[in-house]
Amino acid sequence: MVVPQAFYDCLAICGRLEKSVGNVAHGEFHLFAYLACLLSLYRKKLAADWGYGFSGTREGAPYSMDINTAIDYLILLGLIEEKENYFTLTDKGREEYASLLQFLTHQEREEFIDGACSSSLVLPMGLIREALYQEPELRHVKKLKSSRILLDELQVSLIHEHFAALSNAIGIEVKDLIVPSVVWLKYLFQTREVESHPDEFTSQH
Amino acid sequence: MNSQVNIELLKETAEADFLPAVYKAYSQPGLDVLRKILKIIPEVYQVTPPDKHQKKIVIFKALNDSSRPLSEATAKKITDLRELPQCARNGFVLQCCDGFFLLWVSSDGIDVSQLAKESIVYTYELCKEYFFAKDEIKEIRKILLNWPSIFCVPSFSNLTDALEDYRLRRARMSSCLLFVEAWADKSRLFLKNGPESKMRKSLAQFLDDTLRDAEVREEQNTDATHPVDIKVTWNFNRLALIEIKWLGDSKADDGHVTAQYRDARAKEGAQQLADYMDNNKVQAPIHTSLGYLVVIDGRRQGLTPETATINRDAGFFYENKEIEYNPKYHEIRDDFKPPIRMFVEPIYLNDK
Numbered sequence: 001m002v003v004p005q006a007f008y009d010c011l012a013i014c015g016r017l018e019k020s021v022g023n024v025a026h027g028e029f030h031l032f033a034y035l036a037c038l039l040s041l042y043r044k045k046l047a048a049d050w051g052y053g054f055s056g057t058r059e060g061a062p063y064s065m066d067i068n069t070a071i072d073y074l075i076l077l078g079l080i081e082e083k084e085n086y087f088t089l090t091d092k093g094r095e096e097y098a099s100l101l102q103f104l105t106h107q108e109r110e111e112f113i114d115g116a117c118s119s120s121l122v123l124p125m126g127l128i129r130e131a132l133y134q135e136p137e138l139r140h141v142k143k144l145k146s147s148r149i150l151l152d153e154l155q156v157s158l159i160h161e162h163f164a165a166l167s168n169a170i171g172i173e174v175k176d177l178i179v180p181s182v183v184w185l186k187y188l189f190q191t192r193e194v195e196s197h198p199d200e201f202t203s204q205h
Numbered sequence: 206m207n208s209q210v211n212i213e214l215l216k217e218t219a220e221a222d223f224l225p226a227v228y229k230a231y232s233q234p235g236l237d238v239l240r241k242i243l244k245i246i247p248e249v250y251q252v253t254p255p256d257k258h259q260k261k262i263v264i265f266k267a268l269n270d271s272s273r274p275l276s277e278a279t280a281k282k283i284t285d286l287r288e289l290p291q292c293a294r295n296g297f298v299l300q301c302c303d304g305f306f307l308l309w310v311s312s313d314g315i316d317v318s319q320l321a322k323e324s325i326v327y328t329y330e331l332c333k334e335y336f337f338a339k340d341e342i343k344e345i346r347k348i349l350l351n352w353p354s355i356f357c358v359p360s361f362s363n364l365t366d367a368l369e370d371y372r373l374r375r376a377r378m379s380s381c382l383l384f385v386e387a388w389a390d391k392s393r394l395f396l397k398n399g400p401e402s403k404m405r406k407s408l409a410q411f412l413d414d415t416l417r418d419a420e421v422r423e424e425q426n427t428d429a430t431h432p433v434d435i436k437v438t439w440n441f442n443r444l445a446l447i448e449i450k451w452l453g454d455s456k457a458d459d460g461h462v463t464a465q466y467r468d469a470r471a472k473e474g475a476q477q478l479a480d481y482m483d484n485n486k487v488q489a490p491i492h493t494s495l496g497y498l499v500v501i502d503g504r505r506q507g508l509t510p511e512t513a514t515i516n517r518d519a520g521f522f523y524e525n526k527e528i529e530y531n532p533k534y535h536e537i538r539d540d541f542k543p544p545i546r547m548f549v550e551p552i553y554l555n556d557k
Contacts, residue, residue: 019244020244021360021417023362025362025417025439025440026418026440027418027439028417028418059438061420084362084363085418085439086362086417118240121243121244122224122355123355124349124355124358124360125360125417125418126358126360126414126415127348127349127358129418129420130413161210162210165212165215166219168216169212169215169218170219170225171219172225172228172229174225174228174236175233176228176233176236178224178236179224179225179236182222183215183219183224186222186346187211187214187215187218189348190214190218190348191214193348194214
């Protein structure tokens with residue numbers, strides 16, 4: 001069964017990323033959908049209200065079965081097309097996206113998807129991926145080396161702790177989620193660097 | 206594994222970042238304009254890489270699109286950024302307007318702070334980048350050290366293209382902070398003893414920065430005793446194993462030559478990779494796997510342990526000397542890509 005939110009999110013992610021980086025890889029649908037979901041937590045929404053769930057793979061990557069199903073369905077309907085493992089919207093897909101955007105429930109998701117995808121304007125894809133893998137939930141999964149459901153109650157409270165600190169660090173209320181999204185990703189990426197080369201980092205900064 | 210927030214680092218990151226600064230200066234309209242500049246900067250660097258310019262690059266967009274803070278009379282109006290490299294060879298100023306650009310071919314004497322009073326301004330000069338918005342000035346912190354700008358990191362959909370770019374951009378002139386450490390001397394005649402770890406790190410870092418949707422991991426075991434240099438995984442079920450071999454002469458710190466690797470070493474690498482691929486079929490049967498042999502070629506003609514300089518002929522003697530593999534695994538196996546030889550230039554003396 002196709003989850004409508006996942007269906008919409010895939011169209012929206014594809015529409016945005018093809019503008020910034022030309023197309024979307026399969027894993028990037030999962031990655032940006034997960035980042036968008038996290039940004040909804042930044043806005044103090046409930047993870048349960050996102051519409052579909054995520055698990056972490058043993059490699060520490062976010063994955064959603066519902067996003068997977070939605071991608072297959074979008075291909076079947078001719079709304080997205082694949083070329084050498086990368087996806088773009090078809091004309092029909094663009095029309096469908098514009099039509100779905102008229103619904104309030106979808107409009108409400110736009111700020112999160114936009115905040116997530118806009119980070120690709122500032123940061124290379126490789127860096128976004130590596131940064132997000134440092135996020136507390138995914139780090140935990142990677143540590144366990146087994147796949148598990150993400151965003152359970154305990155882990156969400158840890159993410160809220162991160163986001164409260166992030167909000168304080170930014171110090172101003174910004175409606176546009178590109179700001180917390182980019183600052184947080186840069187922070188996460190640097191935590192990896194600090195852990196790999198603590199001495200170099202201290203001397204550099 | 207620590208999941209606690211590093212408050213100090215988080216604050217430092219937020220304070221140093223240009224996005225909150227732009228918002229403070231111009232609120233949401235500022236971020237809207239910034240988005241447009243952020244889209245244009247990589248397009249500019251695709252046609253004219255920033256490190257080709259010794260003088261300042263200035264790219265700005267006014268909050269009010271019709272505003273012309275610099276004299277329009279001295280600007281060239283362009284609609285296609287591909288015109289840019291022909292006109293601006295050493296620094297330039299580019300105003301991004303809706304539907305076209307205004308280009309000033311020199312950035313000499315430009316007053317950036319004046320421009321920033323009604324625009325968002327990005328500057329690049331000698332690997333330092335800034336954003337200016339009203340009185341806010343933010344230097345972009347270098348978090349990818351091997352690139353002159355975070356906006357010129359290429360993005361590759363496939364590994365072959367990425368390896369080809371690494372060959373030209375990084376290996377050829379040893380222009381990577383990690384790779385350069387593999388050399389024992391400044392003329393790039395002798396490699397250090399055991400240079401493979403530097404080469405592996407350099408290539409893995411490059412692939413990590415540039416490959417889309419792929420996980421890059423150094424030194425992965427295909428079984429308990431055979432580690433492959435780099436493993437790249439896509440979409441959980443496709444993977445590439447990369448074996449790196451280097452050719453040339455290496456020296457220990459005391460100056461004695463520790464290894465002299467020639468064609469046979471590359472052929473050993475091919476055999477080794479074929480074995481990895483066989484092991485991998487057992488270890489990861491559900492993955493579609495491909496093997497890549499990367500040969501870093503630092504061979505020089507006529508080196509003796511005392512050689513400290515080289516002329517062009519001897520330095521480039523092996524530039525086009527391809528390696529004859531036997532067996533040619535890349536022709537007889539469907540999981541073995543053609544080996545990629547990356548010749549590394551020495552610094553040579555002009556006199557012969």
